[in-house]
Amino acid sequence: LPLYKVMAPSSSLVKKASPTKQRRLPRARRSSQHITALSPQPEALLGATLHWVDHIVPVLQEQEDAVVATSTAPKTNRATPSDETVVVHAGEKVGSMAGTDSITTPIVSGTTHWFKNSDDLIAFKEGRRHSFEYGRYGNPTVKVLEDKISALERAESTLVTSSGMNAIVATLLALVPPSAGHVVTTTECYSEARAFIRDKLSRLGIKVTFVELNDTETLKAVLDKGDVTLYYTDSPTNPHLKCIDIKLVAELCHHKGALVCIDSTLASPINQKPLTLGADIVVHSATKYIAGHHDVIAGCISGSDALISRIRVWHHDIGGTISPDAAYMIIRGLKTMALRVDTQNRTALRMARLLENHPMIERVYYPGLTTSPWHHIAKSQMTGSGGIISFEVASDLHGVMRFIDALEIPFIAMSLGGCESLVQQPAVMSFWGQSGEEKANNGIKDNLVRFSFGIEKFEDLKDDVLQALKKI
Numbered sequence: 001l002p003l004y005k006v007m008a009p010s011s012s013l014v015k016k017a018s019p020t021k022q023r024r025l026p027r028a029r030r031s032s033q034h035i036t037a038l039s040p041q042p043e044a045l046l047g048a049t050l051h052w053v054d055h056i057v058p059v060l061q062e063q064e065d066a067v068v069a070t071s072t073a074p075k076t077n078r079a080t081p082s083d084e085t086v087v088v089h090a091g092e093k094v095g096s097m098a099g100t101d102s103i104t105t106p107i108v109s110g111t112t113h114w115f116k117n118s119d120d121l122i123a124f125k126e127g128r129r130h131s132f133e134y135g136r137y138g139n140p141t142v143k144v145l146e147d148k149i150s151a152l153e154r155a156e157s158t159l160v161t162s163s164g165m166n167a168i169v170a171t172l173l174a175l176v177p178p179s180a181g182h183v184v185t186t187t188e189c190y191s192e193a194r195a196f197i198r199d200k201l202s203r204l205g206i207k208v209t210f211v212e213l214n215d216t217e218t219l220k221a222v223l224d225k226g227d228v229t230l231y232y233t234d235s236p237t238n239p240h241l242k243c244i245d246i247k248l249v250a251e252l253c254h255h256k257g258a259l260v261c262i263d264s265t266l267a268s269p270i271n272q273k274p275l276t277l278g279a280d281i282v283v284h285s286a287t288k289y290i291a292g293h294h295d296v297i298a299g300c301i302s303g304s305d306a307l308i309s310r311i312r313v314w315h316h317d318i319g320g321t322i323s324p325d326a327a328y329m330i331i332r333g334l335k336t337m338a339l340r341v342d343t344q345n346r347t348a349l350r351m352a353r354l355l356e357n358h359p360m361i362e363r364v365y366y367p368g369l370t371t372s373p374w375h376h377i378a379k380s381q382m383t384g385s386g387g388i389i390s391f392e393v394a395s396d397l398h399g400v401m402r403f404i405d406a407l408e409i410p411f412i413a414m415s416l417g418g419c420e421s422l423v424q425q426p427a428v429m430s431f432w433g434q435s436g437e438e439k440a441n442n443g444i445k446d447n448l449v450r451f452s453f454g455i456e457k458f459e460d461l462k463d464d465v466l467q468a469l470k471k472i
């Protein structure tokens with residue numbers, strides 16, 4: 001027998017579930033082609049492990065009762081496993097890999113996969129037998145990660161890539177045709193994605209139009225010309241945490257035949273699921289909340305089978321393959337994502353409320369605040385507002401540097417979404433070297449601070465911020 005074979009879920013496991021439990025959560029399909037036959041529904045992706053959920057659901061209910069956010073965004077249907085369960089089990093145990101019964105997904109490090117004989121190879125080529133072939137086209141460990149993210153995003157399919165930028169570039173190159181394509185993007189999307197669209201896509205003869213994030217009238221006018229291929233933006237944005245009404249934009253774009261791609265990195269798949277709001281594609285810098293530990297660079301793209309297949313073809317050429325080791329680290333990181341993000345949501349909201357009323361703070365940017373101009377949108381489409389807040393301190397460039405230098409817990413560092421709190425003054429980090437005009441155009445003032453909260457105790461972070469504000 002080959003060392004690696006796709007196995008059906010253990011029938012003894014399925015049989016152990018009581019009829020009541022089976023009613024509550026549908027059991028796994030018992031296809032011997034289980035890996036290829038995955039359905040986008042999280043309950044299907046959970047495979048034979050679903051009966052465990054009965055023990056977990058009461059605990060989740062208590063957590064739900066304690067949720068800080070006053071969101072009106074659709075909650076998970078009770079017939080569907082919660083994200084807390086999905087992040088732990090989805091994609092895994094659908095077929096023991098490498099013939100082991102290991103609880104954790106094995107890291108399959110081989111770059112190529114062998115066939116028993118030529119008939120076996122031909123069966124694979126004709127699609128009668130599932131296998132992996134060559135590491136750049138797919139890997140069993142990476143596939144588990146992709147299925148887990150699909151379950152979270154309610155996607156038919158996911159492609160995991162070597163970085164967030166790779167995910168963005170592959171998406172744009174695959175879905176927007178050179179010469180004939182037209183991309184509409186916003187003035188506040190991730191700076192490197194924006195620069196790629198503006199400087200590189202335009203060189204391929206692709207038309208590029210920038211619209212203000214919430215300027216619906218201009219968007220409608222641009223769409224009315226009928227030639228827009230794809231609308232691309234972040235929501236929320238960085239560092240001002242502006243939110244786009246994804247449902248509205250998707251309706252407007254679809255009406256005119258344009259695709260919608262949302263970079264949902266700052267929300268995390270826990271707080272926002274753009275595909276359920278009508279977006280066609282969701283991308284993440286998985287480097288952030290998804291990996292969650294500031295130790296892996298990765299990206300992911302989720303959507304329909306048809307769209308992801310088109311992107312996969314480009315991905316195979318570009319070669320932005322993630323290593324199985326990195327994929328494993330993300331699978332491991334993902335298991336605590338719901339817990340991490342819950343803590344980060346709570347800390348950020350409490351800190352935003354505290355700072356909003358602090359005499360040294362001029363303005364706080366956080367969509368979870370009822371005073372935020374984006375609160376109503378965030379409330380309608382997010383179940384939590386995320387762990388990032390930005391604020392302007394009543395001081396100048398140097399006063400803010402003194403504040404940042406006096407902080408003892410957060411690292412002064414780029415990035416976001418991990419366990420460690422990070423802080424930066426965009427004027428001297430992300431926007432370093434840019435002209436006053438460029439910074440002004442991007443709303444970057446010298447006194448702007450951006451925090452990415454980690455999972456430290458709120459009280460410790462609060463004490464730290466308050467003592468540092470006194471050092472200005």
Ligand SMILES: Cc1ncc(COP(=O)(O)O)c(C=O)c1O
Nearest residue numbers: 163164165190263265285287298
């Ligand atoms: C919103 C957003 N999208 C995409 C990226 C790019 O991701 P990566 O650094 O993983 O390539 C980043 C990186 O900071 C980001 O913040």
